[in-house]
Amino acid sequence: MSEHETSPRPSRRQFLQTSTGALVGGSLAASLGMARSVHAAGSDILKVGLIGCGGRGNGAAVNAMNAEDNVRLTAMADVFPDRLADARKVLQGQLQGKYTVDDDHAFHGFDAYKKVIDSGVDVVLLCEPPHFRPAHLRAAIEAGKHVFCEKPVAVDATGVRSVLETTEMARQKDLSIVSGLCWRYDYGVKETIKRIQDGAIGDITGIQENYLTGTLWHRGRQPEWSEMEYQMRNWYYFTWLSGDHIVEQHIHSLDKALWLMGDKTPASCFGLGGRQVRTDPKFGHIYDHFAVCYEWPNGVRTFSYTRQMAGCYGDVDDYVFGSKGQAKILKNEVNGAEKWRFTGEKPSMYDLEHKALFAGIRSGKHINNGTYMCYSTLMAIMGREACYTGQNITWEQALESKQDLSPKAYEWGNIETPQVAMPGTGKLA
């Protein structure tokens, strides 16, 4: 069994805290009867459907096709027809004979994901903006598909509880969920964290997470776009779609802190954040910096910093402090009683996650990364809400929060732009 299969399941207490136990029982009863196709022989073709045909979606399709010979990209979905058409051209060129998406298997619109799931695929790649992940993942697992699921998996606690439930459903149906938290598949990072967990720097006494980067893309505004279209095209800048950058991007760092702590969840957090440079209304309402301190029940703290600003100090790494030394995770360095640096091979971690997914499907030892991807998503949401509200937030408060950022309807037209969150003026719902 790989370490991914042994990732901790939520304890009964944790699982029931999500108030989902009873729901899981109900929805599973309805869906467990579905027969799942068996691919153990390795000679039959695995058909793959892509949902969300942007930068990462195109990349994930290539990674999936690199996993083995007997895979084909057979269906694609994007909410926008132009994005779909562009991706089709790119992937046809890149994938050559492994690209078999004809016009009848290329879908657009808000319900395009369902059409891909119902098109006879075996595996679905979920690479749309994070808001849609809980519903799309649920639909894929209910339909008996194996899933590659990009990070983060939700933008609010309602979404996280849904994904926890779907994760359990996938376990019971023996379906794969491989997470796009790609560092968990990187050889150098895996070996560095293993050495720390084997005691190379003694007990962990503290962690510092830096994700300090520059600015990102913006896709402009066309006069014919409705506000919904504007927000969907510029999804990064709207918390209901992206979760804000602490959730969308800094989750990679928070996931490594969670992993270092044995996938045990923090007890509470508080933080500071705001919107200092990226203040133009075109940037929606997200912040441009966050600093969050997470505390675990054993007193260990993670001090996490993330910023998206041009012209500032940049650094992306994880600093681990121990009773007998220190380590830098992305630099793959451990400085304890002996100094060590990873010097092994470094194949693409993006390819590795797909190789693991397809090997699991072929062998029947299906990978399910669902629990940690939910926990790191909730860690990020909890940090965001601590900064937005200015309050100290416990894990239980975060998990039980009723926050649901979904719009009233998924249709082109008008939609409100939320106010920029002002700390000290509200509480987590």
Ligand SMILES: NC(=O)c1ccc[n+]([C@@H]2O[C@H](COP(=O)([O-])OP(=O)(O)OC[C@H]3O[C@@H](n4cnc5c(N)ncnc54)[C@H](O)[C@@H]3O)[C@@H](O)[C@H]2O)c1
């Ligand atoms: N693991 C990584 O290192 C990594 C790197 C980049 C992005 N990502 C993640 O991948 C996801 C996509 O990011 P991206 O950079 O490709 O963004 P992108 O904007 O380039 O692509 C997203 C695509 O999804 C489409 N889309 C939006 N709503 C949809 C819906 N309801 N159904 C179908 N398609 C829909 C958009 O039109 C767009 O084409 C995000 O969750 C992001 O966090 C992960």
